[in-house]
Amino acid sequence: MERLALSDEILMAVEKPARYIGNEVNSVIKDKSSVAVRFCMCFPDAYEIGMSHLGIQILYDMFNRMEDVWCERVYSPWPDLDAIMRQKEIPLFALESQDPVREFDFLGITLQYEMCYTNILQILDLSQIPLIATERGETDPIVIGGGPCSYNPEPIADFFDLFYIGEGETVYGQLLDAYKENQKKGGTRYQFLEMAAEIEGIYVPQFYDVTYHEDGTIQSFEPNNPHAKRKIRKQVVMDFDSVPYPMKPIVPYIKATQDRVTLEIQRGCIRGCRFCQAGAIYRPTREKNVELMKQYALEMIKNTGHEEITLSSLSSSDYEGLPELTEFLIEEMGKLKVNIALPSLRIDSFSLDVMKRVQDIKKSSLTFAAEAGSQRLRNVINKGLTEDMIREGAMKAFQGGWNKVKFYFMVGLPTETEEDLKAIPELCEQLAVDYYTIPKEERIGKVSITASSSFFVPKPFTPFQWASMNTEEEFLEKAHFVKDHFFQQKNRKSLSYRYHDADLTIMEGIFARGDRKLAPAILQAYRNGCMFDAWHEMFHQEIWDQAFEDHKIDIDFYTHRERSVDEILPWDFIDIGVTKQFFIREWERAKKAEVTPNCKQKCSGCGAARFGGGVCFENKN
Amino acid sequence: MKIRIKYAKTGVLRYIGHLDVMRYFQKAIRRAELDVAYSQGYSPHQLITFAAPLGLGVTSEGEYFDAEMNSLTSSEDMVARLNATMAPGMEVKDIVQLKEGAKTAMAVVAASDYLITCREGYGDIRDFTDALEAFYSQERIEVVKVSKTKETQMDIKPFIYKLEAGENGIYMLLSTGSVDNIKPELVMEGFCHYLNRDYQKLAFQVHRLETYMRNEAGALVSLLEAGEHFYES
Numbered sequence: 001m002e003r004l005a006l007s008d009e010i011l012m013a014v015e016k017p018a019r020y021i022g023n024e025v026n027s028v029i030k031d032k033s034s035v036a037v038r039f040c041m042c043f044p045d046a047y048e049i050g051m052s053h054l055g056i057q058i059l060y061d062m063f064n065r066m067e068d069v070w071c072e073r074v075y076s077p078w079p080d081l082d083a084i085m086r087q088k089e090i091p092l093f094a095l096e097s098q099d100p101v102r103e104f105d106f107l108g109i110t111l112q113y114e115m116c117y118t119n120i121l122q123i124l125d126l127s128q129i130p131l132i133a134t135e136r137g138e139t140d141p142i143v144i145g146g147g148p149c150s151y152n153p154e155p156i157a158d159f160f161d162l163f164y165i166g167e168g169e170t171v172y173g174q175l176l177d178a179y180k181e182n183q184k185k186g187g188t189r190y191q192f193l194e195m196a197a198e199i200e201g202i203y204v205p206q207f208y209d210v211t212y213h214e215d216g217t218i219q220s221f222e223p224n225n226p227h228a229k230r231k232i233r234k235q236v237v238m239d240f241d242s243v244p245y246p247m248k249p250i251v252p253y254i255k256a257t258q259d260r261v262t263l264e265i266q267r268g269c270i271r272g273c274r275f276c277q278a279g280a281i282y283r284p285t286r287e288k289n290v291e292l293m294k295q296y297a298l299e300m301i302k303n304t305g306h307e308e309i310t311l312s313s314l315s316s317s318d319y320e321g322l323p324e325l326t327e328f329l330i331e332e333m334g335k336l337k338v339n340i341a342l343p344s345l346r347i348d349s350f351s352l353d354v355m356k357r358v359q360d361i362k363k364s365s366l367t368f369a370a371e372a373g374s375q376r377l378r379n380v381i382n383k384g385l386t387e388d389m390i391r392e393g394a395m396k397a398f399q400g401g402w403n404k405v406k407f408y409f410m411v412g413l414p415t416e417t418e419e420d421l422k423a424i425p426e427l428c429e430q431l432a433v434d435y436y437t438i439p440k441e442e443r444i445g446k447v448s449i450t451a452s453s454s455f456f457v458p459k460p461f462t463p464f465q466w467a468s469m470n471t472e473e474e475f476l477e478k479a480h481f482v483k484d485h486f487f488q489q490k491n492r493k494s495l496s497y498r499y500h501d502a503d504l505t506i507m508e509g510i511f512a513r514g515d516r517k518l519a520p521a522i523l524q525a526y527r528n529g530c531m532f533d534a535w536h537e538m539f540h541q542e543i544w545d546q547a548f549e550d551h552k553i554d555i556d557f558y559t560h561r562e563r564s565v566d567e568i569l570p571w572d573f574i575d576i577g578v579t580k581q582f583f584i585r586e587w588e589r590a591k592k593a594e595v596t597p598n599c600k601q602k603c604s605g606c607g608a609a610r611f612g613g614g615v616c617f618e619n620k621n
Numbered sequence: 622m623k624i625r626i627k628y629a630k631t632g633v634l635r636y637i638g639h640l641d642v643m644r645y646f647q648k649a650i651r652r653a654e655l656d657v658a659y660s661q662g663y664s665p666h667q668l669i670t671f672a673a674p675l676g677l678g679v680t681s682e683g684e685y686f687d688a689e690m691n692s693l694t695s696s697e698d699m700v701a702r703l704n705a706t707m708a709p710g711m712e713v714k715d716i717v718q719l720k721e722g723a724k725t726a727m728a729v730v731a732a733s734d735y736l737i738t739c740r741e742g743y744g745d746i747r748d749f750t751d752a753l754e755a756f757y758s759q760e761r762i763e764v765v766k767v768s769k770t771k772e773t774q775m776d777i778k779p780f781i782y783k784l785e786a787g788e789n790g791i792y793m794l795l796s797t798g799s800v801d802n803i804k805p806e807l808v809m810e811g812f813c814h815y816l817n818r819d820y821q822k823l824a825f826q827v828h829r830l831e832t833y834m835r836n837e838a839g840a841l842v843s844l845l846e847a848g849e850h851f852y853e854s
Contacts, residue, residue: 002632008740009823012678017636025648025708251648253641305648305706307666336651337665360663 005093005100006081014081018253019047022095025251026303028064028071029096036068036183037176040094040104040141043075043112044119045534050075051250052258054312055110055147059168061246069176072096072104073250076119077126079531079538085126092126101127105179107141109160111149114511115504115534117156120145121526124159131523133161134206138189142179150203151281152460152571155514155522157205161193165574166201166235167267169243174199194227201235204228208573210516216557218515218568234576238613240267240286245296248303260308260341261300263293265325269314270599270615272606274382274590275371275410277459278314280578283606284614285599290321294328301338309333310341317346318600326354344369346385347393352400365404365450366397372413373423379593380415382586387427394431398438398447405431405449411478411499412456412470415591421478424451425485425495432491451486451497453479455505459512460571461578463586466563469509471556475502503541507533509559515570518558521547579607622690623719625726625848626703629682630675634710639674645711646686652706655699658689672726672832672844673733673797676804682714683733683831685726685844693718696850717848724847729834732782732841733797735805736828738790743824749812750786756815757784764811777803777811782841784808794841797832 004011004021011017032038041060043050050056056073063071072094077085085092091100101107107127109120121131124143130136133143145153146164153163164172178195181187187195197204207228211219223230237243245264252259268285269278297309309329313319329340340358344367345351355364368390372378375387394405409424428449435447455475458464470478479499486497511518524547525540532538548555563569565584572580582605589596596604599615609616630642637645647667650657659665668689675681693699696716703713723729739746756762762778780796780803795803805827813820833841 004633008678008826011636012823017677018638018641021633021636023633023708023710025652025706253637253645255641255644302652302654305651307647307651337659337667339664358663363663 003098005090005098010081010084010088010090014084015078016047016254019075019078020081020095022073022098024253025305026248027073027096027250028060030064030070032070032097032099034068035070036180037070037106038104039063039069039071039106039108039176040101041071041073042107042109042123043073044109044116044123045076045532046078047075047252048254048256051252051256053110053112054262054264055112055168057246057249058244058264059108059172060250061248062169062172062244065244066173066176068180070096074101074107074123076122076532082122082126082531091128092123102129102139102141104141107143108164109143109145111145111147111153111156113534114149114508116149117511117522118526118530118533120156120159121523122531125526132158134158136161136189140189142189142192148277148281149511151277151574151576152512152514153203153205154516154570155511155518157516158519158523160205161189162196163203163205164201164235165203165232167237169237170235171199171201175202194225197225197227197229200233203232203574210570212517216517216554218570221568221570221573230573231575232573234281234574236284236577236611237267237286238611240614241289241292247296247299249300251304251306258310259306260310261297261304261306262310262312263296263300264288264312265293265316265319265321266313268614270318271315271384272382272586272596272598272604273371274380274463274586275413275456275459276314277462280461280583280606281576282314283576283578283608284611284616285318286614287319287321290324293321293325294332297329298332301333301336306338308339308341311343313343315346316343317348317351323350330354330357347390347397349396352393352397352402356400361401362444364402365406365448366394366402367406367408368393369408370427371408371410372416372420373409373425373427374420376593377413377416377420377423379595380590381410381413382590382596384595384598387430390427391430391434395434398435398443401444403435403444403447405447407449407451409451409453410456411453411482412475414456414458414464414467415593416478418481421482422485424453424482425489425497428486428495428497429489429491432489432494435494436491447491447494449495451495452499453482453497454500455479455502457505457509457512460569461574461576461583463583463590465513465569465583466565466567466587468562469559471560472502472506475505501536504533504536504539506555506559507544510553510555513570514558517551518553521551521553524550577608577611582606622693623687623723623848624690624693624699625685625687625717625719625844626713627715627843627845628684628686629712629714630684630710631680631682631712632710634708635678635680638677639671642675643669643671643686645708649703649706649711650688653699653702655688655702656690656692658691670725670727673730675829676806676827679827679829681829683829683843685832687719687726693851695853698853715845716850717845718851719848726844727799729844729847730798730832731796731835732794732833734783734792734794734830734833736787736790736792736830737805737809738826738828740824740826743821746790747786749816750791752816753784753786753791753812756812757781759815762811764807764814766807777807781808 144162182192207225268282458467672685761776783794810820
């Protein structure tokens with residue numbers, strides 16, 4: 001593409017102009033006059049972040065396999081370019097054709113985290129598309145959202161024409177067919193939305209009315225259009241081995257955050273950790289055939305030239321074919337001089353052996369996602385990791401030459417007490433003590449144990465969706481308490497502790513379980529300059545505070561308030577296949593610190609078996 | 622065995638910086654499945670070195686890098702394999718096998734020549750060419766060279782080997798390398814100064830034509846002269 005949307009002057013003035021020129025290896029160019037549908041796929045954050053996202057590569061490939069569809073990409077212009085585009089009124093453009101986004105049929109926005117919400121508005125605004133869906137005209141693109149945050153789309157419902165609830169590989173064909181059919185018969189935008197509303201998994205927010213009780217909770221959530229369904233059913237790919245996967249992912253010029261081949265070996269997770277939304281919305285767990293993974297690995301390395309390969313899944317250690325696949329990768333990637341980056345594996349003899357073979361022990365560290373310090377609290381969150389498992393794994397590693405350990409914890413979990421918090425430094429201390437039981441001549445210097453904690457945010461479609469979230473003050477108080485206790489440990493010099501920012505966590509908490517009343521505040525915060533909120537240096541607490549105040553948003557209502565299980569939750573209209581009864585049962589068990597077995601040990605009847613496949617039907621012929 | 626690769630970088634790829642070009646070729650070599658040599662250790666890297674970095678926004682048809690290889694096919698085959706995987710704007714022009722004991726491209730670079738034109742909307746380069754001869758015939762050409770730490774006044778005349786007006790723009794042949802590296806922008810800045818005109822960096826599009834080394838006789842020759850074409854045995 002020789003013609004660029006931006007002039008030399010602009011490209012030479014902005015940071016990393018390569019973000020805006022497209023033209024990357026494996027990007028797809030089609031003749032726009034020969035396609036019926038132009039789809040612009042957006043990741044509303046910086047290019048380097050967006051280019052690292054697997055989901056977009058999957059959908060980009062899927063759409064471009066369709067002969068009459070051309071899918072292109074767009075990312076958030078960095079603030080330096082953003083300012084120039086506003087000043088010069090340059091419309092936001094797609095990378096491949098460099099054509100304005102507003103000329104497209106669809107603008108699909110992936111919603112990976114709550115803090116990208118103002119960037120959605122930036123994308124729409126720079127594209128010169130009206131921000132509010134009902135204000136859009138016949139020539140504006142259909143704006144469609146998808147991804148994890150679409151499982152509670154309500155805070156941003158006003159900005160979208162459609163949401164796609166579930167995995168993108170299933171009904172997009174149907175949706176685009178409806179679009180083409182409507183175009184052919186000269187139907188209106190509104191008529192298309194009505195057709196879309198009939199498709200499984202598609203949610204058209206403007207076809208629903210919400211009323212509220214005086215206390216702000218939802219009184220009713222009702223369709224206002226005969227085409228709109230009462231329940232939107234999550235879409236799941238059940239024939240996981242035959243679904244298309246991008247054999248030629250796009251290779252960026254500038255270094256993306258994840259600059260490597262990613263093999264998706266598994267979708268879903270059998271573990272059932274009670275804080276984890278991904279573990280619920282991707283049920284049932286499905287694995288990909290190991291032979292297919294081997295074939296993909298070779299083909300994708302050949303097509304990209306990447307020097308690293310990694311595996312994607314929520315819990316790689318549970319993948320049946322893992323030993324076989326890692327053996328293959330070590331052998332074949334070794335020949336090609338391709339590095340293998342292993343995602344966090346459960347620490348055991350197998351993973352230690354593998355890690356030893358693919359990385360330099362001296363530079364690598366062991367990672368434990370313990371999530372909670374005490375066994376009691378780990379039972380509350382159903383994290384199937386015991387203190388014995390941690391100590392045994394660590395000891396094996398210490399004996400094998402490792403001396404660096406990383407721990408991930410969450411602070412602010414339901415039912416948490418001071419004892420649970422103290423258990424964080426105590427667990428770290430215990431590992432240090434264990435380390436020094438190894439004779440001096442057999443160990444390599446000092447042990448280093450790094451613990452970091454994030455603050456817990458209750459998410460929709462988890463047993464904790466009713467739970468009270470801590471306030472910012474409570475979070476910080478707890479973090480300081482933990483830090484103080486680190487200083488009291490004997491081996492404190494070998495231990496370190498850091499915790500995440502609490503202010504962004506509160507924002508995440510508001511949006512995660514938010515409702516439609518938040519949209520005007522998000523709009524105001526954007527109008528007053530908020531963008532790239534996920535980038536802490538660009539986060540403006542005071543603008544958000546003002547926006548919430550002006551729109552009478554009570555933060556505690558969304559975060560601190562414990563919900564009753566009878567309350568209509570903003571996301572109740574979505575059916576993810578896992579039943580509310582299951583979540584209620586799990587919420588009750590959590591309060592009693594009762595562990596629920598994982599899907600492979602015993603079926604707990606979550607409801608996902610209705611999809612008719614995956615782990616629910618393995619070994620059950 | 623070492624090879625030297627000559628390539629052109631034009632079009633929109635002028636916005637890809639030097640480090641990214643290096644990463645680009647590492648991946649391209651893998652895609653083309655050339656039998657390049659790697660360093661030892663846990664994260665092996667390809668043994669390749671680039672000649673002279675090109676500034677952002679500058680295009681070129683005379684760029685080079687060297688690669689240590691385990692095995693070779695033929696110049697023609699390797700050029701074709703690389704070009705089959707190039708992005709539009711990158712083109713491999715030629716590959717030679719370096720003679721025994723040849724120094725790296727980076728070490729031997731002695732000069733580059735450039736064609737300077739005006740960017741669209743910044744006037745006509747012919748407005749500048751009239752005074753070029755007078756500018757170049759000065760005994761000294763004093764410019765201020767700005768580096769990260771200091772500004773130094775220097776006479777760049779000895780490092781401008783040629784400076785003349787051509788049909789399509791200003792042609793210049795300049796000293797390039799780790800010592801006495803003169804960028805064409807510096808010459809244009811000095812020239813604008815001489816003309817009492819504001820120097821606008823963006824006004825000029827710089828295009829590198831070729832990168833040179835000196836042969837035994839001291840003459841400037843293409844970097845390809847250090848090697849020979851090779852054929853399948």
